[in-house]
Amino acid sequence: MGQVAAELRERVFRANRELAGSGLVQGTFGNVSEVDRGAGLFVIKPSGVPYEDQTPDHMVPVSLETGEVLDSRFRPSSDTPTHLELYRAFPCGGIVHTHSEAASAFAQARLPVRCMGTTHADHFRGDVPVTRPLTREEVEGEYERNTGLVIVECFRQGALSPEEVPAVLVAQHGPFTWGADAFQAVEHARILEYVARMEAKVRLLAPYAPRPAAFLVDRHFLRKHGRDAYYGQR
Amino acid sequence: MGQVAAELRERVFRANRELAGSGLVQGTFGNVSEVDRGAGLFVIKPSGVPYEDQTPDHMVPVSLETGEVLDSRFRPSSDTPTHLELYRAFPCGGIVHTHSEAASAFAQARLPVRCMGTTHADHFRGDVPVTRPLTREEVEGEYERNTGLVIVECFRQGALSPEEVPAVLVAQHGPFTWGADAFQAVEHARILEYVARMEAKVRLLAPYAPRPAAFLVDRHFLRKHGRDAYYGQR
Amino acid sequence: MGQVAAELRERVFRANRELAGSGLVQGTFGNVSEVDRGAGLFVIKPSGVPYEDQTPDHMVPVSLETGEVLDSRFRPSSDTPTHLELYRAFPCGGIVHTHSEAASAFAQARLPVRCMGTTHADHFRGDVPVTRPLTREEVEGEYERNTGLVIVECFRQGALSPEEVPAVLVAQHGPFTWGADAFQAVEHARILEYVARMEAKVRLLAPYAPRPAAFLVDRHFLRKHGRDAYYGQR
Amino acid sequence: MGQVAAELRERVFRANRELAGSGLVQGTFGNVSEVDRGAGLFVIKPSGVPYEDQTPDHMVPVSLETGEVLDSRFRPSSDTPTHLELYRAFPCGGIVHTHSEAASAFAQARLPVRCMGTTHADHFRGDVPVTRPLTREEVEGEYERNTGLVIVECFRQGALSPEEVPAVLVAQHGPFTWGADAFQAVEHARILEYVARMEAKVRLLAPYAPRPAAFLVDRHFLRKHGRDAYYGQR
Numbered sequence: 001m002g003q004v005a006a007e008l009r010e011r012v013f014r015a016n017r018e019l020a021g022s023g024l025v026q027g028t029f030g031n032v033s034e035v036d037r038g039a040g041l042f043v044i045k046p047s048g049v050p051y052e053d054q055t056p057d058h059m060v061p062v063s064l065e066t067g068e069v070l071d072s073r074f075r076p077s078s079d080t081p082t083h084l085e086l087y088r089a090f091p092c093g094g095i096v097h098t099h100s101e102a103a104s105a106f107a108q109a110r111l112p113v114r115c116m117g118t119t120h121a122d123h124f125r126g127d128v129p130v131t132r133p134l135t136r137e138e139v140e141g142e143y144e145r146n147t148g149l150v151i152v153e154c155f156r157q158g159a160l161s162p163e164e165v166p167a168v169l170v171a172q173h174g175p176f177t178w179g180a181d182a183f184q185a186v187e188h189a190r191i192l193e194y195v196a197r198m199e200a201k202v203r204l205l206a207p208y209a210p211r212p213a214a215f216l217v218d219r220h221f222l223r224k225h226g227r228d229a230y231y232g233q234r
Numbered sequence: 235m236g237q238v239a240a241e242l243r244e245r246v247f248r249a250n251r252e253l254a255g256s257g258l259v260q261g262t263f264g265n266v267s268e269v270d271r272g273a274g275l276f277v278i279k280p281s282g283v284p285y286e287d288q289t290p291d292h293m294v295p296v297s298l299e300t301g302e303v304l305d306s307r308f309r310p311s312s313d314t315p316t317h318l319e320l321y322r323a324f325p326c327g328g329i330v331h332t333h334s335e336a337a338s339a340f341a342q343a344r345l346p347v348r349c350m351g352t353t354h355a356d357h358f359r360g361d362v363p364v365t366r367p368l369t370r371e372e373v374e375g376e377y378e379r380n381t382g383l384v385i386v387e388c389f390r391q392g393a394l395s396p397e398e399v400p401a402v403l404v405a406q407h408g409p410f411t412w413g414a415d416a417f418q419a420v421e422h423a424r425i426l427e428y429v430a431r432m433e434a435k436v437r438l439l440a441p442y443a444p445r446p447a448a449f450l451v452d453r454h455f456l457r458k459h460g461r462d463a464y465y466g467q468r
Numbered sequence: 469m470g471q472v473a474a475e476l477r478e479r480v481f482r483a484n485r486e487l488a489g490s491g492l493v494q495g496t497f498g499n500v501s502e503v504d505r506g507a508g509l510f511v512i513k514p515s516g517v518p519y520e521d522q523t524p525d526h527m528v529p530v531s532l533e534t535g536e537v538l539d540s541r542f543r544p545s546s547d548t549p550t551h552l553e554l555y556r557a558f559p560c561g562g563i564v565h566t567h568s569e570a571a572s573a574f575a576q577a578r579l580p581v582r583c584m585g586t587t588h589a590d591h592f593r594g595d596v597p598v599t600r601p602l603t604r605e606e607v608e609g610e611y612e613r614n615t616g617l618v619i620v621e622c623f624r625q626g627a628l629s630p631e632e633v634p635a636v637l638v639a640q641h642g643p644f645t646w647g648a649d650a651f652q653a654v655e656h657a658r659i660l661e662y663v664a665r666m667e668a669k670v671r672l673l674a675p676y677a678p679r680p681a682a683f684l685v686d687r688h689f690l691r692k693h694g695r696d697a698y699y700g701q702r
Numbered sequence: 703m704g705q706v707a708a709e710l711r712e713r714v715f716r717a718n719r720e721l722a723g724s725g726l727v728q729g730t731f732g733n734v735s736e737v738d739r740g741a742g743l744f745v746i747k748p749s750g751v752p753y754e755d756q757t758p759d760h761m762v763p764v765s766l767e768t769g770e771v772l773d774s775r776f777r778p779s780s781d782t783p784t785h786l787e788l789y790r791a792f793p794c795g796g797i798v799h800t801h802s803e804a805a806s807a808f809a810q811a812r813l814p815v816r817c818m819g820t821t822h823a824d825h826f827r828g829d830v831p832v833t834r835p836l837t838r839e840e841v842e843g844e845y846e847r848n849t850g851l852v853i854v855e856c857f858r859q860g861a862l863s864p865e866e867v868p869a870v871l872v873a874q875h876g877p878f879t880w881g882a883d884a885f886q887a888v889e890h891a892r893i894l895e896y897v898a899r900m901e902a903k904v905r906l907l908a909p910y911a912p913r914p915a916a917f918l919v920d921r922h923f924l925r926k927h928g929r930d931a932y933y934g935q936r
Binding site for chain 2: 116117118119187190194197198199201202204205206209210212213215216219223230231232233
């Protein structure tokens with residue numbers, strides 16, 4: 001495991017640093033992880049260590065099977081069980097959690113970030129949903145694990161694809177985003193915050209503005225994703 | 235073509251860098267181009283290359299006549315056909331596209347950025363209009379070219395002068411601005427974002443505030459533009 | 469007293485510097501103090517000296533018993549009597565006062581910053597209250613001392629715990645926060661501003677959004693505070 | 703005149719630089735001047751020269767009596783006649799004009815920045831008023847001079863003291879502020895923008911929030927100004 005974990009620790013360290021530089025988190029808020037499914041583990045930020053004090057060595061490997069810490073003297077992020085459930089249910093490579101301002105405000109308002117334009121559609125093929133609140137039993141029991149399960153339920157009940165909409169708002173809490181790897185998950189956290197700020201303006205300026213047609217959303221999403229993508233260099 | 239393109243690539247590279255420094259774009263969003271009408275070409279940002287990785291060599295020359303790439307191994311911005319149609323229809327020297335936050339929110343809300351004061355009138359002689367949404371045929375066909383054609387239609391149908399109002403909001407998408415050259419187009423992108431932020435506040439604070447009289451708008455616009463301008467050093 | 473005061477001056481100097489770096493204060497606005505209850509004194513920022521000109525020597529020791537300046541040629545912050553009353557009534561180690569934008573806007577609007585999500589609950593176990601306005605007698609008399617007394621009254625009448633809710637908004641004025649020491653008080657000032665910005669968005673986007681259940685607030689607050697806390701490294 | 707103007711040019715250059723660093727202006731927007739009443743002149747920013755290109759030599763002396771440029775090859779700010787009328791009518795030492803975002807939004811909304819709390823009252827003893835719009839004759843005639851006269855009219859008709867309220871919003875345009883010297887005028891421009899941002903939040907969050915009592919406003923204003931001030935070091 002040593003070699004895999006060393007490289008992954010380095011990557012997760014860098015992705016956490018990128019998250020800190022994005023302005024989406026402060027102090028010890030938020031966390032990034034990345035998974036190595038072949039090795040059966042993911043690596044995540046330690047709990048409560050300020051971003052400026054972190055080193056690759058602080059990053060904590062966790063077993064995908066058991067959820068237990070592998071070979072580290074640090075405690076992983078308290079949100080680790082949420083990441084674990086998401087890795088188990090969703091085909092993603094990296095996960096980010098923040099309390100970024102606008103996205104968390106939508107989570108507190110219990111409103112989805114609607115897909116109102118092409119900036120959103122370039123990254124998310126439809127609204128970013130908000131989960132139901134957790135029940136008393138879920139909060140007082142395995143709270144962080146249940147947070148992950150409620151996210152998965154939200155996608156299942158809404159028949160949403162976690163690959164097409166790699167983001168969610170946990171009610172009264174904040175956003176989780178994911179992606180092919182930790183860096184794309186950070187990018188999605190950044191874009192989500194950006195489109196949430198725009199959506200806040202739209203809701204206030206023109207609450208009844210019509211939504212973009214599905215063919216416009218699809219055109220933009222598919223311009224960047226999937227078989228027929230034609231954005232970027234080849 | 236070599237010498238012309240080399241100088242233009244350098245200028246367009248610098249204008250893209252200025253755009254990146256303005257905070258109006260992040261990652262690979264947005265693009266700047268500049269035209270050399272005598273040489274029959276314009277130069278534009280490459281597709282999907284982050285601003286921090288760009289060099290003058292990445293900038294892609296495109297034929298004004300055919301829309302084809304001239305002498306470059308890079309693919310031009312996916313929005314290149316939009317720029318092409320604008321250069322064909324409007325007497326401008328440079329074009330900028332961004333997804334800047336406030337201007338894009340107005341595009342998503344499908345509201346014009348009204349001319350409510352002198353900051354706006356110093357640069358735009360009237361409201362910055364918002365286009366109609368593209369039809370399914372326009373989106374599923376030559377989408378980026380049709381985006382340009384819809385902008386041109388918006389100005390023709392509204393009897394607007396692209397020299398007096400060098401900016402537009404594409405519905406559910408974002409702003410395009412233009413100017414005498416690439417740098418003025420960047421400046422217009424910056425001002426548009428600034429006045430859009432102010433206009434958002436005005437709409438929320440005083441939805442029925444009266445508009446400035448035409449003589450005030452004209453005084454400010456003409457103080458800086460045209461034959462009788464008296465702003466700046468001579 | 470010399471040794472205690474020298475160390476405390478150094479700490480209070482650094483905490484004021486941290487406050488200045490947080491963007492919560494500008495010019496000479498705001499102040500930080502820290503108490504040494506054993507030594508019977510607290511140390512506070514001088515009055516009207518810009519942050520960039522301050523040195524540890526500018527920090528002013530004040531007697532907890534008499535409120536008088538101890539061994540300094542500088543005048544303490546004009547808000548010193550407010551700090552004194554708070555140290556007398558609340559079991560805290562450090563106090564911060566700012567006019568930070570969003571929190572002061574709530575103070576001017578005379579609205580509490582409601583606890584609407586986990587970012588808030590991680591630090592404040594419930595709403596951050598707003599005091600009643602001071603009476604004419606209170607304002608024209610010992611104004612700064614009365615400000616402290618009105619804060620204490622607000623907590624007593626609301627049966628609030630200053631340890632569970634280490635922050636208040638003084639009506640038509642701005643926030644005071646406190647904590648175990650000066651640095652935690654600064655952290656609370658920062659978080660208060662952050663959640664006030666989110667709460668402003670929530671109030672505008674969804675004025676009737678339901679509040680989080682008490683069990684969610686408690687879970688988050690107690691995850692970080694008290695006997696059963698499990699956040700951070702041990 | 704040489705010696706006086708040289709020192710004043712240096713001061714006005716520095717105050718313009720401070721204004722540029724404040725984020726209140728961009729490009730060539732805005733201007734600062736300072737008067738020497740003994741020498742019968744004031745010095746002001748040149749027209750249309752970007753802040754980063756300015757040197758003390760660019761600063762233009764103007765006669766208080768005739769309004770003519772004294773000994774400079776540069777053209778003064780196009781707003782020079784406004785400054786001239788203000789120096790003639792108001793007992794101030796420095797003047798600043800910006801198009802800062804929130805204050806200009808209030809000018810466009812034609813709403814005063816109401817005095818809603820102590821941050822405002824520390825600097826302005828009451829609301830910052832908004833002028834009437836200029837008439838067609840005033841705009842098409844000596845526009846910039848008439849702008850000054852309309853400000854003076856606003857204060858006369860409202861029986862306002864320019865020493866107690868050193869700021870105004872020109873309708874559909876933006877703010878002018880003044881002070882004992884150019885640097886205090888810059889400080890007032892900064893505070894005005896800050897309280898305008900807060901007042902925008904208050905108007906949206908609590909449109910019917912009561913105003914602070916006059917005794918609170920007076921206490922704060924007089925704590926920092928006039929005979930009985932007790933703020934700062936002596």
